[in-house]
Amino acid sequence: MRMTGDSPLWAKHNVEGTTNPPLTQDIKTDIVIVGGGTTGALTAHYFMKQGMSCVLVEKDKIANQSTAASTAILQYEVDTGLNRLMSLVGEQQAQQTFLFNYQAVMEMSQIVKEINSNCDFAFRPCFLYTQDPRKVDYMADDCKSRQAIGINCELFTSETHQDEFSFNFEAGIYSHYGAAIINPVQFTRDLIEYNIKKGLQVFENTTITDYNLSSTQSVLTTDAGFTITANQVIICTGYDALEWFKHEKPFYTLSRSFAILTKPVEKFHGWKEECIIRDDQEPYTYIRPTLSNSIIIGGEDLAVDNLDGEVANMGDRHPLALQQYHQLLRRIRHMFPEIENIKTDCWFHGLFVDTNDGLPFIGKHPDYPGAYFNLGYGSNGMLYSLIGAKLISQDVAGKNPKELEIFKFNRY
Ligand SMILES: Cc1cc2nc3c(=O)[nH]c(=O)nc-3n(C[C@H](O)[C@H](O)[C@H](O)COP(=O)(O)OP(=O)(O)OC[C@H]3O[C@@H](n4cnc5c(N)ncnc54)[C@H](O)[C@@H]3O)c2cc1C
Numbered sequence: 557m558r559m560t561g562d563s564p565l566w567a568k569h570n571v572e573g574t575t576n577p578p579l580t581q582d583i584k585t586d587i588v589i590v591g592g593g594t595t596g597a598l599t600a601h602y603f604m605k606q607g608m609s610c611v612l613v614e615k616d617k618i619a620n621q622s623t624a625a626s627t628a629i630l631q632y633e634v635d636t637g638l639n640r641l642m643s644l645v646g647e648q649q650a651q652q653t654f655l656f657n658y659q660a661v662m663e664m665s666q667i668v669k670e671i672n673s674n675c676d677f678a679f680r681p682c683f684l685y686t687q688d689p690r691k692v693d694y695m696a697d698d699c700k701s702r703q704a705i706g707i708n709c710e711l712f713t714s715e716t717h718q719d720e721f722s723f724n725f726e727a728g729i730y731s732h733y734g735a736a737i738i739n740p741v742q743f744t745r746d747l748i749e750y751n752i753k754k755g756l757q758v759f760e761n762t763t764i765t766d767y768n769l770s771s772t773q774s775v776l777t778t779d780a781g782f783t784i785t786a787n788q789v790i791i792c793t794g795y796d797a798l799e800w801f802k803h804e805k806p807f808y809t810l811s812r813s814f815a816i817l818t819k820p821v822e823k824f825h826g827w828k829e830e831c832i833i834r835d836d837q838e839p840y841t842y843i844r845p846t847l848s849n850s851i852i853i854g855g856e857d858l859a860v861d862n863l864d865g866e867v868a869n870m871g872d873r874h875p876l877a878l879q880q881y882h883q884l885l886r887r888i889r890h891m892f893p894e895i896e897n898i899k900t901d902c903w904f905h906g907l908f909v910d911t912n913d914g915l916p917f918i919g920k921h922p923d924y925p926g927a928y929f930n931l932g933y934g935s936n937g938m939l940y941s942l943i944g945a946k947l948i949s950q951d952v953a954g955k956n957p958k959e960l961e962i963f964k965f966n967r968y
Contacts, residue, residue: 557863559795560906561872564624565817565852566741568902574749575617579759579778584785585611587952588776590764591792592616593623594740595930595941597747599790601667602949604751611784612748612756613776615763619744622794625906626938627815627854629832629844631682632658632707632734634936635914637698644913649962651705653915656959658707658734660939663946665736673746675739676847682735682832683712683721685728691836692727699729708732722826723891735832737844740938769926788952789927792941795907797931800924807917807968808933811839812867813908814880815854817846818888819901824849825894841887842935850901853888856880857908870905877905909933916940918947918963928952929965 587603589596592614603610632654634641641650661679668677686695692713699711709731714724752758766777769789776784791797798808824830824845833843841855858867858876870877881903889898910933911917917931918940928948932940943963950957 557860557868557907558870559621560625561870561877561904563872563902563904564620564906565815565902565904566626566628566739567620567624574745576752576758576760578761578780579613579782579784580780582783582785583611583757585609585757586786587611587788587790588613588774588784588786589790589792590776591794591796592618592744592748592758592760593621593792593794594619594626594744594938595794595932595944596792597744597751598941599792599930599945599948600751600756601747602945603952604754604756606949606953610751610756611786612758613762613764613778613784614758614760617760618748618758619741622906622937623740623744625815625904626740627842627844627852628738628740628938629842629935630661630664630736630738630939631832631936632661632939633682633684633729633731635910635934637694638701639694639698641913642701645915645962645967652959653962654702654707655705656943657936657939660942661734661736664738664939664942667747668738668743671746671750673743675743675746677736677738677743678847679733679736680832680844681733681829682731682834683728683828684834684836685712685725686836687725688836689726695727695729702729702731707734717828720828722894730828730831737832737846738938767927769924771926774926790948791927791929791931794931795909797929798909800921800929807911807965809910810860810868811857811908811910812860812870812905813839813854813857814877814884814903814905815852816881816884816903817901818851818853819897819899820849821851821895821898822849823895824892826892827895841884843888843891851888851898853884856883860907872903872905877903880905908935912968916944916963917965918944919951919960919965921965
């Protein structure tokens with residue numbers, strides 16, 4: 557199965573980062589983090605803050621897998637609307653999840669400042685809209701539920717706000733805060749560099765091939781035969797981590813999501829405040845600007861039903877992929893007819909894991925009590941990673957955060 561197409565967006569649009577050597581000896585550490593994407597980097601950051609000795613191991617290069625193919629929208633609202641999430645997981649847990657994500661956007665901005673990262677982080681409002689007149693009441697109710705927990709949002713309807721957008725909608729929730737855009741590869745590299753200066757040890761081109769897990773001390777073996785002995789093991793291997801759960805009934809669905817980056821446009825006509833935009837279709841379309849005046853539009857997901865099939869293994873120029881990119885281009889031109897000359901700069905795609913409730917899996921799995929998992933599945937992957945990093949590091953420090961309950965394995 558292929559994680560991404562041939563050339564994920566951010567891998568192409570970033571100058572090569574510094575490289576770190578592979579592991580060439582046996583070592584010991586407090587914490588070993590497996591996986592060098594955004595999740596591994598954030599997890600290392602939170603543990604380093606606690607003054608623990610940390611090792612991060614990456615089988616490839618830093619931030620070269622899903623992190624490089626992300627459209628990198630940071631958004632407090634999760635795939636499942638607040639009211640629906642309340643009916644799935646309970647009122648308190650759903651509200652907590654929305655607030656966690658809201659705070660995580662703020663926390664992300666603080667980390668960007670702290671590490672002085674040049675990762676094009678920028679706050680943006682976000683707009684979730686529907687074109688279905690039957691869903692207007694649903695939007696209005698969800699908006700009220702969000703306002704009730706302190707989210708600064710308002711209901712836009714076609715009567716009140718149609719003139720702010722060039723595409724038609726019946727209603728939508730416009731959130732003034734709680735969303736941002738970022739360059740995920742630059743952020744991840746900067747975060748790792750920052751922590752290397754504080755003592756984090758990073759080994760690239762080092763694959764963990766064997767895990768001898770124990771709740772007191774675990775031993776991990778690399779492809780070159782060296783060992784890492786650690787008090788705690790944190791698995792941040794993204795979609796590769798699904799291997800661990802092959803023996804159980806899948807608790808997730810797999811799809812491939814497509815995206816294009818346009819060439820810079822002159823003006824964002826018909827696009828209020830260059831906000832982040834998402835519709836309520838299944839699969840949904842998501843749109844964001846970049847700081848260099850380009851547009852990223854993603855969606856047109858295809859289900860991955862067969863791991864040996866075409867969708868699971870396609871490259872960038874597969875006819876089916878080309879069809880999805882063209883559909884995205886048509887869609888953006890249709891939504892913004894007043895923006896002149898919308899042309900594709902590059903396209904990319906990546907594997908996407910969804911969970912039944914749209915929430916991630918964070919914490920220990922009953923079959924593997926010797927390891928923590930930080931698996932930010934769902935479209936809020938990056939914020940979930942931050943939430944996971946925070947909760948897991950608190951748990952290791954003995955604070956037993958009760959919020960881990962929300963994201964535990966086997967919850968449905
Ligand atoms: C098209 C697309 C659009 C997306 N849009 C968004 C978005 O707008 N917002 C958002 O928040 N999220 C989005 N996501 C999801 C987001 O990309 C991921 O949630 C996030 O990047 C996950 O980061 P990660 O570090 O967990 O995974 P990865 O970046 O995949 O990192 C995991 C790392 O683990 C390494 N690894 C695996 N096995 C081993 C091993 N045995 N030993 C050592 N290393 C190992 C891999 O090489 C890899 O580098 C999108 C994803 C796609 C595909």
